[in-house]
Amino acid sequence: MYKRVKGTKDILPPESSLWQAIEEKTRKVFARYCFYELRTPILEPYELFVRSVGEGSDIVLKEMYELVDKKGRRLVLRPEGTASVARAVIENGLLNTLPLKLYYLGPFFRYERPQKGRFRQFHQIGAEVIGDNSLEGEVELVDLLLSVLKEVGLDDLRVVVNSLGDVNERIEYTNALREYLAAYESKLSKDSRERLSRNPLRILDSKDPVDIKILEKAPSILDYLDKNSINRLEQLIFYLSSMGWKVESDPRLVRGIDYYTGLVFEVLACGDLSIAGGGRYDNLIEELGGKQTPAVGFAIGMERVVDLVDKNIIDEDSAKAVLVAFSDVPRMEVFDLLATLRNFIPTEVAPSYKSIGKAIKWASRRNAKFVIILGEQELSERTVKVKILDSGSQYTLKREELGAFFGGYYEKNMDRNAR
RNA sequence: GUGGGCGUAGCUCAAGUGGUAGAGCACUGGACUGUGGCUCCAGCUGUUGAGGGUUCGAGUCCCUUCGCCCACCCCA
Numbered sequence: 001m002y003k004r005v006k007g008t009k010d011i012l013p014p015e016s017s018l019w020q021a022i023e024e025k026t027r028k029v030f031a032r033y034c035f036y037e038l039r040t041p042i043l044e045p046y047e048l049f050v051r052s053v054g055e056g057s058d059i060v061l062k063e064m065y066e067l068v069d070k071k072g073r074r075l076v077l078r079p080e081g082t083a084s085v086a087r088a089v090i091e092n093g094l095l096n097t098l099p100l101k102l103y104y105l106g107p108f109f110r111y112e113r114p115q116k117g118r119f120r121q122f123h124q125i126g127a128e129v130i131g132d133n134s135l136e137g138e139v140e141l142v143d144l145l146l147s148v149l150k151e152v153g154l155d156d157l158r159v160v161v162n163s164l165g166d167v168n169e170r171i172e173y174t175n176a177l178r179e180y181l182a183a184y185e186s187k188l189s190k191d192s193r194e195r196l197s198r199n200p201l202r203i204l205d206s207k208d209p210v211d212i213k214i215l216e217k218a219p220s221i222l223d224y225l226d227k228n229s230i231n232r233l234e235q236l237i238f239y240l241s242s243m244g245w246k247v248e249s250d251p252r253l254v255r256g257i258d259y260y261t262g263l264v265f266e267v268l269a270c271g272d273l274s275i276a277g278g279g280r281y282d283n284l285i286e287e288l289g290g291k292q293t294p295a296v297g298f299a300i301g302m303e304r305v306v307d308l309v310d311k312n313i314i315d316e317d318s319a320k321a322v323l324v325a326f327s328d329v330p331r332m333e334v335f336d337l338l339a340t341l342r343n344f345i346p347t348e349v350a351p352s353y354k355s356i357g358k359a360i361k362w363a364s365r366r367n368a369k370f371v372i373i374l375g376e377q378e379l380s381e382r383t384v385k386v387k388i389l390d391s392g393s394q395y396t397l398k399r400e401e402l403g404a405f406f407g408g409y410y411e412k413n414m415d416r417n418a419r
Numbered sequence: 420g421u422g423g424g425c426g427u428a429g430c431u432c433a434a435g436u437g438g439u440a441g442a443g444c445a446c447u448g449g450a451c452u453g454u455g456g457c458u459c460c461a462g463c464u465g466u467u468g469a470g471g472g473u474u475c476g477a478g479u480c481c482c483u484u485c486g487c488c489c490a491c492c493c494c495a
Contacts, residue, residue: 003486058493063422080495108495113420115489125495191492207491257494266495277495301495325455354448360455375453389455 005251007112007120018306022152023105026125030103033140035127038102040084042109046074052083052284054258056198063110065120077109081126082259082297083288084283088288098131098293107398116307117273117381123302126278133294135232138263139239145267145298146245146278153310154269158246162253163233163263164201164279165225170261173224174200184214204252220251220303229262235376236263259284265297313415314374320346321370322363329374337374337384340399345370363387 006012011019033188046066047062053059065077078084078256081104094100105125114120127144129137142159144327149157164170178200183194189208196203204215222230235250239249255277263278278298285293325334334349341347347368356373363371373385378396386405387394397405 006420006486063493110494112493113491114487118494122495125443126495177425202493205493255494276495299495303493324454355450356453360454366457373454373457377453385454387454392455394454 005120007114009119009121009261018309019302019330022302022305022309025127025147025151029144029151030127031222033101033144033147035101035103035144038085038088038104039083039106040078040088040104042078042107044078044087046065046076048081048087048288049076050082050261051288052086053080057258059110059257063112065109065111067092069210079108079110080257081108081299082284084126085126085294085297086285086288086290087132089287090285091216095131095285095293096377099137102129102130103127105336116372117301117304124299124304126297126299128295128297129363130285132295132296133280135235135239139295140279141278141296141298142236142240142265143332144243145278145300146240146401148300149269149276149305152305154275154305157271158248158268159240159265160248160253160265160268161233161236161252162221163225163229163262163347164254164260164264165221165229166261167283169226169229170201170225173219173221174191176224177201177203177221179215180218185245187214194360201254202255215252215322217275218233222251233263256277265298267300269304273304273308274301275304275308276366297383318346319369320348320367321372322359322366322368323349323372323374324356324359324363325352326356326375328376330381333379334374337372337399340402341372341406347372360387 262280267276
């Protein structure tokens with residue numbers, strides 16, 4: 001027996017409907033903000049992520065699915081979206097039409113130990129604003145992020161923001177922090193000790209109680225940011241709060257990907273579950289060979305959203321019909337009637353049972369709203385019987401009358417699918 | 420990579436200290452042969468995740484292995 005590979009998932013009905021609903025709703029919000037979809041390949045060159053995410057990052061060091069193709073090219077299954085967007089934007093010459101407001105949605109891959117809300121093949125919804133370094137742009141992006149989450153039915157949302165400053169500010173702060181922590185080196189947790197030389201900022205994220213105690217008196221990034229950076233962060237908080245969002249600043253918020261500069265943020269739902277994150281990356285595009293171009297973006301973890309979302313955002317099961325045809329009805333008549341019915345309502349045929357009762361039972365188990373009965377009698381009269389399962393009432397209709405009968409349902413259901 | 424929990428029918432789960440693998444749901448048929456939901460009756464479903472060991476005898480004890488879940492790490 002074959003099994004799905006570790007960390008992957010089959011999304012079955014009815015859960016797949018939930019995924020569809022979330023995707024549809026987010027696309028609608030993106031459209032309202034005039035963001036357009038960019039679809040990039042799942043396969044990317046290995047080097048792209050070494051350059052962008054950072055060669056010392058965990059993602060590159062141990063989490064990428066790498067493969068070598070038949071010509072010896074070193075490829076990876078994309079572990080995140082921003083680098084691909086940057087690559088595509090540069091490669092297709094879109095830097096001449098700034099600003100760009102793009103979104104994407106799809107599978108990503110990281111070789112990690114699976115756990116709640118985390119898979120090896122996971123799905124992100126992301127957006128990037130490229131070629132805009134304004135405060136307004138940041139406000140809009142975070143507002144967009146929260147609007148998407150709200151649209152899919154998430155309510156208890158909170159966004160935490162911080163600034164990592166520019167390159168110089170960050171280096172200065174990193175040094176100060178390292179110096180402070182070095183004094184406590186022997187008391188720090190094992191993980192934190194390892195990070196002390198490589199990436200002391202990450203220690204700020206530690207959940208070890210002793211570390212947290214030590215960090216209480218550690219220097220704050222806020223002391224190393226210039227007035228403009230701080231001002232800007234405060235304004236961002238002000239505007240977003242005025243829009244009704246819950247925003248707070250946390251000088252300890254850092255992100256694990258190297259390309260972030262300036263603003264970083266994270267969205268927490270239902271208390272402290274992190275479901276989305278992002279930030280500004282003003283140097284990435286230049287780093288990847290484009291001209292210097294500022295940019296901000298975010299990514300939402302689909303699996304985490306699916307976990308939290310109220311399952312009943314799925315549109316109530318759209319009405320459908322089951323055709324029950326007696327076994328002596330010529331098959332061509334059955335196909336013909338099916339085709340007619342399907343112009344008006346989603347329809348499937350019941351398997352042939354000995355008794356019509358079984359067939360109706362089958363239909364009701366399948367949640368059909370209507371049962372269409374076609375037997376010898378109906379055949380000779382060119383009619384069908386339409387039974388409404390909820391009420392049990394039944395009508396004899398001529399075939400030409402079917403359209404009118406299902407007209408109301410047609411508009412309600414087909415319309416929705418078309419959208 | 421580290422630590423913990425768990426693998427028994429399609430699903431949810433039983434099976435005191437080792438002693439004939441079971442129930443509910445689901446499914447199929449019948450009571451009811453052109454009209455569902457209720458009820459009753461009958462039937463179907465298994466290398467107990469896999470491999471090895473101890474034993475007269477292992478779902479149960481021991482070892483190995485695989486898988487799933489959870490936490491850490493990291494991140495969405």
